Amino acid sequence: MESSANTNKALTDKRFSDLEPPLSDVIIEALEQSDFKFCTPVQAATIPLLCTFKDVAVDAATGSGKTLAFLVPLVELLRRLSSPKPHQVLGVIISPTRELSTQIYNVAQPFVSTLPNVNSVLLVGGREVQADVKIIEEEGGNVLIGTPGRLSDIMERMDILDFRNLEILILDEADRLLEMGFQKQVNYIISRLPKQRRTGLFSATQTEGVQELAKAGLRNPVRVAVQAQSKSESSQELTNSKIPSGLHLEYLECEADKKSSQLVDLLIENADKKLIVYFMTCASVDYWGLVLSKIPALESITLIPIHGDMKQNARDKALASFTEVSSGVLLCTDVAARGLDIPGIDYVVQYDPPQDPNMFNHRVGRTARLGKQGRAIVFLLPKEDAYVEFMRLRGVSCQERKCSEKASDVIPIIRSLAIKDRAVLEKGLKAFVSFVRAYKEHHCSYIFRWKGLEIGKLAMGYGLLYLPSMSEVKQHRLSSEGFIPVEGIKFDDIKFKDKSRERQRRQNVQARKAKREEEKREKGKRSSKRAATDACGTSDSSKAASRKLTGKQRQTIQTAEDEEELAEDYRYWKKLKKGSIQEDEFAKRMGADDF
Known part of the structure; x- marks a missing residue:
């Protein structure tokens, strides 16, 4: 009835x-x-x-x-x-x-x-x-x-x-x-x-x-x-809120090098539930989608990435797949933060707080919809703790959740993956750089102060093998404390597991090497031509001039060319500092490998 x-x-x-x-x-x-x-x-x-x-x-x-x-x-x-x-x-x-x-x-x-x-x-x-x-x-x-x-x-x-x-x-x-x-x-x-x-x-x-x-x-x-009405735990009064009434909100404060281990522990704890995990950049979604899928403890969990750089068909398939599963994890950017009504979301995890604080409510609003119960948590670094009070003043109160003491350290696992597969190494570097640069654009820059970002601990949390040579690190001297580089590995020798990608990489390396050698030969020819021209314009003592040309004059010419090349390299470095070129462009100029 x-x-x-x-x-x-x-x-x-x-x-x-x-x-x-x-x-x-x-x-x-x-x-x-x-x-x-x-x-x-x-x-x-x-x-x-x-x-x-x-x-x-x-x-x-x-x-x-x-x-x-x-x-x-x-x-x-x-x-x-x-x-x-x-x-x-x-x-x-x-x-x-x-x-x-x-x-x-x-x-x-x-x-x-x-x-x-x-x-x-x-x-x-x-x-x-x-x-x-x-x-x-x-x-x-x-x-x-x-x-x-x-x-x-x-x-x-x-x-x-x-x-x-x-x-x-x-x-x-x-x-x-x-x-x-x-x-x-x-x-x-x-x-x-x-x-x-x-x-x-x-x-x-x-x-x-x-x-x-x-x-x-x-x-x-x-x-x-x-507006939704929610009841405060410390009071029986009803208060207006822009978050769903059945939503339980928490924050987790932990160091940057512990975040990934805490995330994995949380996913294991909620393996039978349906979660959304938000990251700040598309590159981060790509990286963590790859890494988390290879961690043994998460093998039984369905992980589905989605972000704005994916083709539309791939995005549609990802959403359709996540809608159909009874449990699993959607790894995403704010492309999945507003308006989407995906049934059965139990938990929303904000691994990275949103650049725009207005997106906070939209993210957590994917759960506890239409009167149902749901949970949400935001990860914060110790220096970001003012965000809790900031959100409270905006009518959104969060309770503290302590870091899990039983969380296993996943950094060695991630680093092992990077050593075995260049795809993990490259995606990790790209995700790390993209995060730092997105962090600089935070709307709440007085809370999320990027110059106070502990880059060493952050890189450890990403499982990087080494710190990338970023202009932000050199120019502003961000703290590299807490980073332990991997020793005894020649990073150029790390191969792609995908044989076709590795073959293409080797071809690219050879092509760049051949191009550099060709450029050197061309410089040598130009030097010889200039030297011959100078010799033709001398007086009768052509033999003496020729001998000088092979000595000090040749050295002078070579020195001038070297200085010109160094000046060009310096110009590229300044462009990198200003952010007008990317790390990979600078690496190509310097003759480094492609990562």
């Missing part, structure tokens, strides 16, 4: 079937088939407003059910229209990332399918724009769901699309749209749409840019502000 009351504290007692104006029977049926009976606060407040032709500006916590809050009224508004022509656009939904757009598209399908002769199209990057053009030409597009770049591109290319009868525009994650630099594309899209329309602007944070966007795109909007 169906319960008549709602027991989920994240939901209201308002049923979708009780909303006014009433929803269509087919929509109620589609909602119930997806196990949606009771509304969340944002749904209860927003759906009636959009259905009665009001513009809305919605400020709601992550995981509050915003997607259904705009999809349900969108479908209801379109149901009232007569059957549209194939290329007549009635609704547009804009979101900042491909993953979020894809998620919205998939959630929308059961509801859009209830509309006769209405076709929705997903428009995101990662594939040829001509493929999207062909789909729209052949099948039409009444509801366009996608990212600003691809949507604006399609609108510029296709005169066949008719926006004159557009009914509704939705801007999802509006603050992120602006943060990611889509202001120009969003403005272009809005300029192409009729002013007589409904507009919904949904955002987790109300920034100045979002308010300006609301003024430009909405007419007398109704403001809907919904």
Whole structure:
């Protein structure tokens, strides 16, 4: 027998079937088939407003059910229209990332399918724009769901699309749209749409840019502000929060050379759960995805990496795989921090605190969604402890978790992997350098002071065999204390396990060696030519001049050339210090190996 009351504290007692104006029977049926009976606060407040032709500006916590809050009224508004022509656009939904757009598209399908002769199209990057053009030409597009770049591109290319009868525009994650630099594309899209329309602007944070966007795109909007309610452990009072009510937040303070061992211990402890681990850079995701998969204690755990530098097909497959597994770990950057609704996330681990503190709530909001319980933890270095108080002042309180004393030291394992496979060595160096440079760009630079970064301990935590020759280290003298270099190994001789990569590396080494030798020969020829020219311009004592040319003059010429080469090397070194060239470019100039 169906319960008549709602027991989920994240939901209201308002049923979708009780909303006014009433929803269509087919929509109620589609909602119930997806196990949606009771509304969340944002749904209860927003759906009636959009259905009665009001513009809305919605400020709601992550995981509050915003997607259904705009999809349900969108479908209801379109149901009232007569059957549209194939290329007549009635609704547009804009979101900042491909993953979020894809998620919205998939959630929308059961509801859009209830509309006769209405076709929705997903428009995101990662594939040829001509493929999207062909789909729209052949099948039409009444509801366009996608990212600003691809949507604006399609609108510029296709005169066949008719926006004159557009009914509704939705801007999802509006603050992120602006943060990611889509202001120009969003403005272009809005300029192409009729002013007589409904507009919904949904955002987790109300920034100045979002308010300006609301003024430009909405007419007398109704403001809907919904925050999660959480109960303080030291008090029975309810307090407003922008994190889910069922979320237990912790922080772990440990030295940089202990972080990786603590992470592995935490993953082992939660081997039967579903976790997301956030890193600051794409290179870090690549490295830890490779290393963690080779640690024996983690062999039984499914590890799935995803970041913004991956091809779209790979990102889609990674998310699909992680969604399907009952337990496993998603290793990612902030590309998976906002809007994504992956079911069953038990634990969110922030191995690196986000550059932008606003992303903290979005990250932890992947768990404890819609009233469920979840845990989250952020790793901090001892010098970063002020971050706890900083977040508390922003309404996010974390409890301390002590370092695990039973955590095994994984550094020897990682170093052994690097010695056996050059891929681990190179990815580790790249991840380390990318992290240091990303750390320099931290928005909270007064807490995350990169000049106080203990580079030696950090390198040990990454399991590096040696400290890379970084301009940041030389110029600012970051502390290398705590780093123990590996002795007795010639790093140039470390090979790729992948035989084809090793063969290519050897070919590259030989090619560079041959090029250097050729350059030396060319310099020698130029020197001889200049010397011969000088000899021809001398007086009758040509033999004496020739003898001088082979002695002091030749030495002078060679010295000048050496000084010129040193000056060029110095110019490259200065470029490296300024960050205008990368380490690998400098290494090639110096004739070093390719890592």
